[in-house]
Amino acid sequence: MYAVLAGGVGAARFLRGLTAAVDPSDVVAIVNVGDDLTLHGLRICPDLDSITYWLSGVVHPTQQWGRADETHTVATELRRYGHDGWFTLGDRDLATHLHRTERLREGGVLSQVTDEIRRAFGVGVRLVPATDDHLETRIHTVDGRDLHFQEYWVRERAAPDVARITFDGAAAAKPAPGVVEAILAAETVLVAPSNPAVSIDPILAVPGVREALHRTPAPVVGVSPIIGGRVVRGMAHRLLPALGVEVSAAGVAAHYGDLLDGWVLDTTDADQSAVVEAGGTRCVTTPTLMDDIEVAAALARTCLSLAAEVRT
Amino acid sequence: MYAVLAGGVGAARFLRGLTAAVDPSDVVAIVNVGDDLTLHGLRICPDLDSITYWLSGVVHPTQQWGRADETHTVATELRRYGHDGWFTLGDRDLATHLHRTERLREGGVLSQVTDEIRRAFGVGVRLVPATDDHLETRIHTVDGRDLHFQEYWVRERAAPDVARITFDGAAAAKPAPGVVEAILAAETVLVAPSNPAVSIDPILAVPGVREALHRTPAPVVGVSPIIGGRVVRGMAHRLLPALGVEVSAAGVAAHYGDLLDGWVLDTTDADQSAVVEAGGTRCVTTPTLMDDIEVAAALARTCLSLAAEVRT
Numbered sequence: 001m002y003a004v005l006a007g008g009v010g011a012a013r014f015l016r017g018l019t020a021a022v023d024p025s026d027v028v029a030i031v032n033v034g035d036d037l038t039l040h041g042l043r044i045c046p047d048l049d050s051i052t053y054w055l056s057g058v059v060h061p062t063q064q065w066g067r068a069d070e071t072h073t074v075a076t077e078l079r080r081y082g083h084d085g086w087f088t089l090g091d092r093d094l095a096t097h098l099h100r101t102e103r104l105r106e107g108g109v110l111s112q113v114t115d116e117i118r119r120a121f122g123v124g125v126r127l128v129p130a131t132d133d134h135l136e137t138r139i140h141t142v143d144g145r146d147l148h149f150q151e152y153w154v155r156e157r158a159a160p161d162v163a164r165i166t167f168d169g170a171a172a173a174k175p176a177p178g179v180v181e182a183i184l185a186a187e188t189v190l191v192a193p194s195n196p197a198v199s200i201d202p203i204l205a206v207p208g209v210r211e212a213l214h215r216t217p218a219p220v221v222g223v224s225p226i227i228g229g230r231v232v233r234g235m236a237h238r239l240l241p242a243l244g245v246e247v248s249a250a251g252v253a254a255h256y257g258d259l260l261d262g263w264v265l266d267t268t269d270a271d272q273s274a275v276v277e278a279g280g281t282r283c284v285t286t287p288t289l290m291d292d293i294e295v296a297a298a299l300a301r302t303c304l305s306l307a308a309e310v311r312t
Numbered sequence: 313m314y315a316v317l318a319g320g321v322g323a324a325r326f327l328r329g330l331t332a333a334v335d336p337s338d339v340v341a342i343v344n345v346g347d348d349l350t351l352h353g354l355r356i357c358p359d360l361d362s363i364t365y366w367l368s369g370v371v372h373p374t375q376q377w378g379r380a381d382e383t384h385t386v387a388t389e390l391r392r393y394g395h396d397g398w399f400t401l402g403d404r405d406l407a408t409h410l411h412r413t414e415r416l417r418e419g420g421v422l423s424q425v426t427d428e429i430r431r432a433f434g435v436g437v438r439l440v441p442a443t444d445d446h447l448e449t450r451i452h453t454v455d456g457r458d459l460h461f462q463e464y465w466v467r468e469r470a471a472p473d474v475a476r477i478t479f480d481g482a483a484a485a486k487p488a489p490g491v492v493e494a495i496l497a498a499e500t501v502l503v504a505p506s507n508p509a510v511s512i513d514p515i516l517a518v519p520g521v522r523e524a525l526h527r528t529p530a531p532v533v534g535v536s537p538i539i540g541g542r543v544v545r546g547m548a549h550r551l552l553p554a555l556g557v558e559v560s561a562a563g564v565a566a567h568y569g570d571l572l573d574g575w576v577l578d579t580t581d582a583d584q585s586a587v588v589e590a591g592g593t594r595c596v597t598t599p600t601l602m603d604d605i606e607v608a609a610a611l612a613r614t615c616l617s618l619a620a621e622v623r624t
Contacts, residue, residue, distance in 0.1 A: 040410045040411070040414045041353070041410070041413055041414050041417050042410075071383065071385050071403075073383050073385065073403035073404060073407075074386060074403050074404070074406050074407045074410065075407075077403070077404045077406075077407030077408075078407045078410065078411060080407070080432050080433070081407075081411045081428070081429075081432050082432075083411070091383075091385035091386050091389070091403050092385060092386070092389045094386050094389075094406075095385075095386045095387075095389030095390045095392070095393075096389075098352045098353070098354075098386065098390065099352070099390060099393045099395070101352075101353055102352045102353050105353050116393070117393075120392050120393050120394075121392070
C-alpha cells in the first residue's frame with residue numbers, strides 16, 4: 001500500500017501517474033484541507049475536488065481544476081444579489097459542494113463524505129482528508145492583514161507580501177481515521193510535488209502526522225515541486241520566503257528535513273543533489289514536468305525505485 | 313394601497329394584471345409559505361419565487377413557474393450521488409435558493425430577505441411572506457400517510473386521496489411584519505384566484521390574519537379560482553373535497569364565508585352568483601381566464617370596481 005501526502009493539482013497529476021504504475025486500490029492519498037472554505041453556506045474542498053476530478057477524468061483539461069464542460073449559470077445569477085464571485089463556482093462543481101454540505105449537515109464527517117464522493121466518481125484511490133476537524137490556512141500579510149488562504153490566493157492573486165502562515169485549529173485537530181494507519185502500514189510513503197507551505201505543511205501540522213512519518217518503517221520519498229529553480233505552477237515562490245525557505249529543490253528538501261529518506265529532483269536541478277545528499281537524503285533526478293501521464297507514471301516508478309533502494 | 317392574499321401561479325398572473333391597472337408600488341402581496349421546503353439544505357419558497365419571476369418577466373413562459381432559459385446542470389449532476397430529483401431545481405432558480413439560505417443563515421428573517429430578492433429582480437410590488445415563522449402544509453392521505461405538500465403535489469402528482477390538510481406550526485406563527493398592517497391600512501383587500509385549500513388557507517391559518525380581515529375597514533374582494541365549474545390549473549379539485557368544499561365558484565365563496573364582501577366569478581359561472589349573493593356577498597361576473605395581461609388587467613379593474621361598489 002502506498003500513502004501519499006497530497007495537495008491540489010500537482011498531487012492530482014502525480015497520483016494519476018502513480019495509478020498508471022500501481023493498482024489504484026493500493027493507494028491512499030492524505031489530502032490537505034487547509035484551503036477549504038465555506039461560500040454561500042457550502043463547504044468547498046478544493047484539493048479533494050481537484051484530485052477527485054483528475055482521477056475520474058472529468059477535470060477541466062486546460063484549467064487543470066474544476067470540471068470539464070463546466071457552466072457558470074448559478075454564479076452568474078448570484079451576481080444579481082451583489083455577490084462579487086471572486087471564487088469561481090461552476091455548476092457541476094457546485095453539485096459536489098451541495099451534496100457534501102448536505103451530508104455534513106446530516107451528521108456525516110468529512111472523511112466519510114469524501115469516501116462517498118470519490119466512489120460516486122469511480123475513483124479507485126482512497127482519498128482521506130488530513131483531518132475531519134477545522135483546520136484553516138491563514139495568510140498574514142506584511143501590511144498586517146489576516147486572510148483566508150483563498151482570499152490571498154484567488155481573490156488577491158498572491159500579490160500581498162507574506163509575513164507568516166498559520167494553520168488555525170491545527171493544534172486541536174486530530175488526524176482523520178485512516179491517516180496515521182495508512183502512514184504506519186504503507187510500503188512506501190510519498191510526498192507529492194505540492195506546495196510545501198500551504199499543501200503539505202497543513203497536513204504535517206495535524207498532531208500525530210509528523211510523528212507517524214517518523215515512526216513508520218516505510219521509506220518516505222518526496223518529489224520536488226521546483227523545476228529548474230522555479231515553481232512549475234501556482235505561487236509557492238511568494239510563500240516559501242516567508243518561511244525562510246529557498247525556492248529551490250534543495251531548499252524544499254531542507255524544509256522537509258529529516259522526514260525524507262529520498263528526494264526526487266528534476267533533471268534540470270541535478271546540481272542540487274549533492275547538498276541534499278550531504279544532508280543524508282538519497283536523491284535521484286528524472287524529468288518531473290508531468291505534461292502527460294507517461295511522464296507522471298515514469299516519475300512514480302522512479303519514486304518507488306528510490307524507495308526500494310532506500311529501504312535496503 | 314392594495315393588499316392581496318396570494319399563492320403561486322394564479323396569484324402571480326393576477327398580480328401582473330393588477331400592476332398593469334394600478335401603480336405596483338401601491339400593491340402589497342401577502343404570500344403563502346406553507347409550500348416552502350428545504351432541499352439539499354436550501355430554503356425554497358415556490359410561491360414567493362413564482363410571483364417574483366412572473367412580476368420581473370423572467371418566468372418560464374410555458375411552464376409558468378421557474379425561470380425562462382433555465383438549465384438543470386446542478387440537478388443532473390446531483391443524480392450522481394443518488395438524489396432522485398423529484399423536485400425540479402433549475403440552475404438559475406437555485407441561485408435564488410442559495411442566496412436566500414445564506415441570508416437566513418446570516419440571521420436575516422424571511423420577510424427581509426424576500427424584500428431584498430424582489431428588489432434585486434426589480435419587482436415594484438412589495439412581497440411579504442404570511443409569516444417569518446415555520447408553517448408547513450401537510451397532506452394527510454386516506455391511506456394514512458403524512459406528506460409535505462410538495463411530496464404530495466410534485467412527487468406523487470396529487471394522486472393519493474386526501475383525508476385532511478394541516479398547517480404545522482401555524483398556531484405558534486406570527487404574521488410577518490407588514491401583513492396585518494397592510495390589511496388594516498389597505499384601500500382594498502383582494503384574494504387572488506389561488507388554491508383555497510393550500511394557498512389561501514395557510515395564510516388565514518396564521519393567528520391575527522383572519523382577525524385583521526374582519527377588522528379592516530377595507531372591502532375584501534376575492535376572485536374565484538374555479539372557471540366553468542372546474543379548476544383552471546393545479547389540482548384543487550383533489551383537495552377541496554377533503555375540506556368538504558364543493559368544487560364550484562359558489563363552493564369556494566362559501567368556504568371563505570363572511571371574510572368576503574365581494575366575489576368575482578367567471579362569466580361561465582354566472583349561474584352561481586345568486587346563491588353567493590343570497591349569502592350576503594356582492595358578485596360580479598367577468599372573464600377570469602388570464603391568458604394574457606389585458607384580461608388580467610381587466611379582471612383587476614373589475615375587482616376594484618366591485619370593491620368601490622361594496623364600500624359605498
